[in-house]
Amino acid sequence: MANDMPDPVQFCSHVAKLHKLSTSPNNCFGFHVVTNQGKFPQAVEWDPSWQSFFTKMLKHSIKIDSQENGTIDALSEVSSRLIDSVIPLLLGPLESDGRTVKPCLIHGDLWDGNIGTDRKxxxxxxxxxxxxxxHSELELGMWRCQRHRFVDQEVYLREYLKNAGISEPIEMFDDRNRLYCIYMNIWASAHHTGGIDRDMAYKDILFLVNKYAPSSDNVLP
Structure with a gap:
């Protein structure tokens, strides 16, 4: 197999098809066995609410990262505000005013290193x-991470959204994508002590906190 970036039309149509045709066995978010993000187990216990499920996953990833890399007071403070104040504002609308989120089977670690193309x-x-x-859009959080080649090739995001569409409210898509990228970067930080992934997550957390739950003590420069 070649590890070149895959054909965007073929690749994105297959990913969108996986998301659209998959069906949760109990209409809940999660999985029937514990799956890993790298070497660490994820918090994938069944939950009927996307907001609740994602919040528990994010809390778990932050806990693992803190165990591996130590606790930073500033990061802990803004992470708490992200969880308590921002997530309800960003993910709550997905499940309000008659809207629902379909539990879709996602790959969960879909970066360019986990994709190969048969040379023949x-x-x-x-x-x-x-x-x-x-939520299918969680898959796309990985594509925003600066360490992956997807970030410089917006054709993949365009092709995927052309096939799968965007969840309502559409105007919150980019902020949801940033939130989902935070989850992926925190896991990367847990695996790579001293890397830039925690800094990237911190900056994105600050951005969302400043936008949705601002205070005078954490304004971005």
């Missing part, structure tokens, strides 16, 4: 999954 046939394969049923 052009068939695309994805592997090394940390799968569970989630």
């Amino acid at each position: 046939t052009g068939t695309i394969y994805i592997f090394d999954a940390g799968a569970y049923y989630a």
Whole structure:
């Protein structure tokens, strides 16, 4: 297999098809066995609410990162405000005013290193999954991370959204994407002590806190 970036049309249509055709066995978010993000187990116990499920996943990832890299007071403070004040404002609207979120089977760790293209046939394969049923847009959080090649190639995001659409409220999509990227970067920080991933997560947390739950003590420069 080649590890070149996959054909965006074929790749994104397959990812969107996985999300659209998959069906949770109990209409809940989670998975029937514990799956891993890298070497760490994820918090994938079944939950009927996307906001509740994602909040528990994020809290778990922050706990693991703190165990691996130590606790920083400033990060702990803004992370608490993200969880308590921002997440309800960002994810709550997905499940209000008659809206619902479909639990979709996602790969869970879909970066370019987990994708290969058959050199002879052009068939695309994805592997090394940390799968569970989630909001389909969570899959795209990984594509925002600066360490991956997806971030410089917006054609993949455009192709995916052309096939799958955007959840309502549409105007909150980019902020949801930033929130989902935070989750992915915190896991990367837990795996790579001293890397930039925690700093990237911190900056994105500050951005969302300043936008949705501002105070005078954490304004971005």
